[in-house]
Amino acid sequence: AQTVTxxxxxxxxxxxxTVTLSCTYDTSESDYYLFWYKQPPSRQxxxxxxxxxxxxxxxxxxxxxxxxxxxxxxxxxxxSDSQLGDAAMYFCAYIGVVDDMRFGAGTRLTxxx
Amino acid sequence: EADIYQTPxxxxxxxxKKITLECSQTMGHDKMYWYQQDPGMELHLIHYSYGVxxxxxxxxxxxxTVSRIRTEHFPLTLESARPSHTSQYLCASSVGGAxxxxxxxxxxxxxxxx
Numbered sequence: 139a140q141t142v143t144x145x146x147x148x149x150x151x152x153x154x155x156t157v158t159l160s161c162t163y164d165t166s167e168s169d170y171y172l173f174w175y176k177q178p179p180s181r182q183x184x185x186x187x188x189x190x191x192x193x194x195x196x197x198x199x200x201x202x203x204x205x206x207x208x209x210x211x212x213x214x215x216x217x218s219d220s221q222l223g224d225a226a227m228y229f230c231a232y233i234g235v236v237d238d239m240r241f242g243a244g245t246r247l248t249x250x251x
Numbered sequence: 252e253a254d255i256y257q258t259p260x261x262x263x264x265x266x267x268k269k270i271t272l273e274c275s276q277t278m279g280h281d282k283m284y285w286y287q288q289d290p291g292m293e294l295h296l297i298h299y300s301y302g303v304x305x306x307x308x309x310x311x312x313x314x315x316t317v318s319r320i321r322t323e324h325f326p327l328t329l330e331s332a333r334p335s336h337t338s339q340y341l342c343a344s345s346v347g348g349a350x351x352x353x354x355x356x357x358x359x360x361x362x363x364x365x
Contacts, residue, residue, distance in 0.1 A: 173354075183341065183356035229294065231354075239284070239354060243293040 142232050144242035151220045152250050158205075159215045159245045161230030170234035172206065172213045177244075178226040186228070189213065217247075225249045254278050257342050257357035264332055265365050272327045272360045274342030283325040284354070286341040287311060294341065300325055332364045 141164045151157035163172070174186040189197045189206050196204050201221075205214045217224055230242040255276040264270055274283065281302045286294040296309030300319040314336070315329050325344075329336055339361050343354040 175354075175356075182358050183343070183354075185354070239296070241286075241294040 142230050142240050142242040144228075144230050144245050146245045147243070148246045148248070150248045150250060151217070153220055153222060155220055156216060156218045157220055157247065159217075159228050159230075159247070161213045161215070161242055163211050163213065163230070163232045163240075165211070165232065165234060167234040170232060172204075173231040173233070173239075174202070174204070174213075174215045175229040175231055175241075176224075176226045177229065178223075183229075187215065220249050222249050222251060255342065255344055255355050255357045257340075257360050259360060260358060261361045261363075263363045263365065266331075266333055268332050268364075270329050270332055270362070272340055272342075272362070274325045274327070274357055275323050276325075276344045276355070277323060278344065278346075278355065279322060280344035280346050280355070281322065282345045283319070284343045284345075285309075285315075285317060285325070285327050286343065287313065288339045288341055288359075290339070298327065332362075334364045337362060337364050 143162045145160055170191045173188045176184045176186045187197050187199045187202050189204050196206050201218045203216045227244045227246050229244045231239050233239045258273045283300045285298040287297050288294045295311035297311050297313040298309055298317040300306050303319055306317050306319055315327050317327050319325055339359050341359045342357040345354050
């Protein structure tokens, strides 16, 4: 079974600084997709960024970018110029050919003013 | 904005009650999911559906049941609620048919069983 591991239960960053959230996953598939979801206190899950495994180029969405290392099965999220509104739980997720999504345990990000 | 709706938003009930959590989406998505999440914890897949009349159990053993009679509707039912069922329940949908689909999530139902 595919598993997703987020080894950082909590992270903290100063406003305007950069923070990186880690995620590793285990799979035997070659074709899959990876996602970072944000869950603010309102609890609505929001897609932050996604990465197709067959693409070597790292995905970017404004201040959010990923470092996708396929051989190492690593998928970290970098948040640049952190804002107070970035404070939330961040979940790393995987979906493969089986088509059901697996989530990591989440990382709680605190942004300090 | 995702057009996926869950009701009720909050529910407090007594032990032994039968409840149904509603989930509807207006995007015509084939695939729908139910996740269970304890506060600050990971999401666990409890049920999913590939389309009408298709339902499957997920990773986490659940005493709940689901049905998919219409594409847009994927209700989750607990026949006899217990305090151990206290949790947040998140519904999600995706277009399906490929592995590049992102999930759209509802706002969740926070269930408390006394």
